[in-house]
Amino acid sequence: MENDTPTEAQDPSNHGSPDEIGTFADLGLRAELLSALTALGYEEPTPIQRETIPLLIEGRDLLGQAATGTGKTAAFALPMLERLAANGRGPEPLGLILVPTRELAMQVSEAVHRYGRDLGARVLPIYGGQPIGRQLQALGRGVDIVIATPGRAVDHIKRGTLPLDSIEVVVLDEADEMLDMGFAEDLDAILGATPPTRQTVLFSATMPKRIESLARRHLDNPSHIQIARATAEPGEAPRVRQSAYVVPRSHKPAALGRILDVEAPAAAIVFCRTRHEVDSLTETLNGRGYRAEALHGGMNQEGRDRVMARVRSGNADLLIATDVAARGLDIDQLTHVVNYDVPSAPEAYVHRIGRVGRAGREGVAITLAEPREHRLVENIQRVTGQKILIEKVPTIADLRNRRMELTMATLRETLLDDELDRYRTIVETLTDEFDLYEIALAAVKLAHEASGADLEEVEIPDVSMRGSSDRDRFSKDGKPGKGGKGKGDKPGKEGKGGKGKDRLSSSDATRLYFPIGRSSRVRPGDLVGAIAGETSLTGRDVGAIEITENFSLVEVPSNSVDEVISAIKRTTIKGQKVTPRRERSGRD
Numbered sequence: 001m002e003n004d005t006p007t008e009a010q011d012p013s014n015h016g017s018p019d020e021i022g023t024f025a026d027l028g029l030r031a032e033l034l035s036a037l038t039a040l041g042y043e044e045p046t047p048i049q050r051e052t053i054p055l056l057i058e059g060r061d062l063l064g065q066a067a068t069g070t071g072k073t074a075a076f077a078l079p080m081l082e083r084l085a086a087n088g089r090g091p092e093p094l095g096l097i098l099v100p101t102r103e104l105a106m107q108v109s110e111a112v113h114r115y116g117r118d119l120g121a122r123v124l125p126i127y128g129g130q131p132i133g134r135q136l137q138a139l140g141r142g143v144d145i146v147i148a149t150p151g152r153a154v155d156h157i158k159r160g161t162l163p164l165d166s167i168e169v170v171v172l173d174e175a176d177e178m179l180d181m182g183f184a185e186d187l188d189a190i191l192g193a194t195p196p197t198r199q200t201v202l203f204s205a206t207m208p209k210r211i212e213s214l215a216r217r218h219l220d221n222p223s224h225i226q227i228a229r230a231t232a233e234p235g236e237a238p239r240v241r242q243s244a245y246v247v248p249r250s251h252k253p254a255a256l257g258r259i260l261d262v263e264a265p266a267a268a269i270v271f272c273r274t275r276h277e278v279d280s281l282t283e284t285l286n287g288r289g290y291r292a293e294a295l296h297g298g299m300n301q302e303g304r305d306r307v308m309a310r311v312r313s314g315n316a317d318l319l320i321a322t323d324v325a326a327r328g329l330d331i332d333q334l335t336h337v338v339n340y341d342v343p344s345a346p347e348a349y350v351h352r353i354g355r356v357g358r359a360g361r362e363g364v365a366i367t368l369a370e371p372r373e374h375r376l377v378e379n380i381q382r383v384t385g386q387k388i389l390i391e392k393v394p395t396i397a398d399l400r401n402r403r404m405e406l407t408m409a410t411l412r413e414t415l416l417d418d419e420l421d422r423y424r425t426i427v428e429t430l431t432d433e434f435d436l437y438e439i440a441l442a443a444v445k446l447a448h449e450a451s452g453a454d455l456e457e458v459e460i461p462d463v464s465m466r467g468s469s470d471r472d473r474f475s476k477d478g479k480p481g482k483g484g485k486g487k488g489d490k491p492g493k494e495g496k497g498g499k500g501k502d503r504l505s506s507s508d509a510t511r512l513y514f515p516i517g518r519s520s521r522v523r524p525g526d527l528v529g530a531i532a533g534e535t536s537l538t539g540r541d542v543g544a545i546e547i548t549e550n551f552s553l554v555e556v557p558s559n560s561v562d563e564v565i566s567a568i569k570r571t572t573i574k575g576q577k578v579t580p581r582r583e584r585s586g587r588d
């Protein structure tokens with residue numbers, strides 16, 4: 001790899017100057033792809049897309065370091081679709097995307113399908129746990145792009161049902177996770193079965209030696225893209241209170257509503273990734289009683305001016321916007337910046353939060369992160385040299401307390417006001433019948449209810465960042481099945497499988513008994529894959545694995561035991577229904 005040509009992500013100082021930010025059309029994508037992106041509400045490429053797409057269209061191999069949330073899926077999928085359109089479809093697949101889990105296989109497949117909508121691209125996810133017959137039928141009908149987990153891809157290759165002779169592009173997505181899950185040999189086998197003339201793209205969130213060696217074996221003079229490295233100087237970000245909340249996607253609108261209720265910003269801007277997100281969040285927040293205004297690139301100048309006038313005159317308290325639409329806007333009275341998603345690059349974060357905390361005023365930056373996005377948050381902290389505090393989403397009880405506080409503050413203000421005399425007769429009349437204290441309570445109740453404070457609230461689950469340093473976690477030290485493969489014949493000794501530096505203490509881990517073993521050809525990757533694919537855990541959360549002839553023992557974090565058991569019961573491993581249970585002390 002001596003001839004590598006390293007390229008860097010866009011200079012962060014460029015962020016915000018419209019002249020230097022290319023559009024998707026500038027990247028050389030055809031009209032059918034541009035129309036699909038517009039329909040999805042994407043306004044401009046993310047830094048990784050800007051860097052990667054032209055290189056991939058040129059046909060280069062690529063080694064990219066990028067985490068989830070950077071927009072990497074579109075970065076590799078769009079050039080693949082561009083190639084499909086240019087070369088025309090054949091009877092056999094042209095693109096193969098390998099991903100670690102079935103969850104990701106479905107997610108990537110859905111994304112590729114949406115990007116390739118106007119090209120009529122035929123996309124198929126294949127993963128363990130789904131009946132192979134259905135996959136065979138789909139493959140038989142003809143497919144352009146296959147998204148597969150390595151184990152299932154190898155199964156198909158052995159059966160001769162996944163034709164690879166026409167493959168022009170192979171993508172290894174989240175390659176470090178795939179290696180962590182023990183798929184190294186499978187990856188070598190799959191890549192070995194594809195034509196040597198193929199283009200190979202490898203994305204990984206981390207770049208350990210094993211990834212470099214995988215790249216050396218399979219990539220040809222690749223370009224390097226490292227989106228994690230940025231040139232923003234530590235301390236460049238303004239001094240604002242910065243916090244992040246970890247929230248599953250489906251609970252984000254409710255969580256944001258609650259956070260805003262507690263923060264009670266005087267004026268806030270909420271950044272979203274797409275136009276659709278802007279529109280639907282504006283509707284949700286208006287339904288919650290806020291005066292929210294949407295601002296995005298799909299609006300004409302007149303509409304935008306109207307919105308800005310309402311914001312500047314204080315007739316709107318929330319502005320919900322995309323980066324593109326908010327570029328260049330200066331709003332004096334802003335107190336809060338909210339990132340409804342973690343920005344795809346640290347530079348965008350710095351740029352956004354630079355809108356508050358000016359001229360000695362207090363500013364607050366709030367970021368909503370999904371559990372998978374911990375790397376993006378860590379990266380922002382590293383680049384800015386500033387701490388982002390991970391906070392808990394306010395509970396229903398917090399919210400009630402806060403609303404009581406607000407009612408009390410309103411009452412206090414009213415008491416200080418001397419215009420109360422006109423109500424004197426009411427109170428005096430009531431005192432004939434009721435105690436003064438009781439009358440006060442009834443009046444407070446009315447005031448509280450009139451403020452609309454008793455909204456229906458649903459519980460929002462308390463989740464933590466996946467793999468975040470903020471919580472204990474397992475690490476497989478890059479060696480899945482440690483204590484498993486070949487050593488699994490003597491289960492039962494505590495601590496077998498090793499307690500690595502990062503490993504949970506045994507009090508945090510529980511061993512689960514899976515009634516499936518070597519006789520069913522189960523490998524550590526199958527167990528880790530099923531757990532990572534079906535639960536909120538990642539491969540790294542799974543601890544030591546021991547596989548014996550007829551059963552396996554798998555360490556999982558104690559607080560996830562119930563989740564793992566019920567998720568595994570709903571799926572299959574190696575085609576079998578499996579009901580795990582807590583390991584009994586006497587053993588089976």
Ligand code: AMP
Pocket residue numbers: 041042043044045046049067068069070071072073074273274
């Ligand atoms: P990924 O890193 O590929 O998992 O993408 C993270 C999220 O960003 C996904 O929800 C994508 O739909 C979204 N996304 C990707 N590219 C863009 C873009 N250029 N503009 C807006 N959203 C995007």
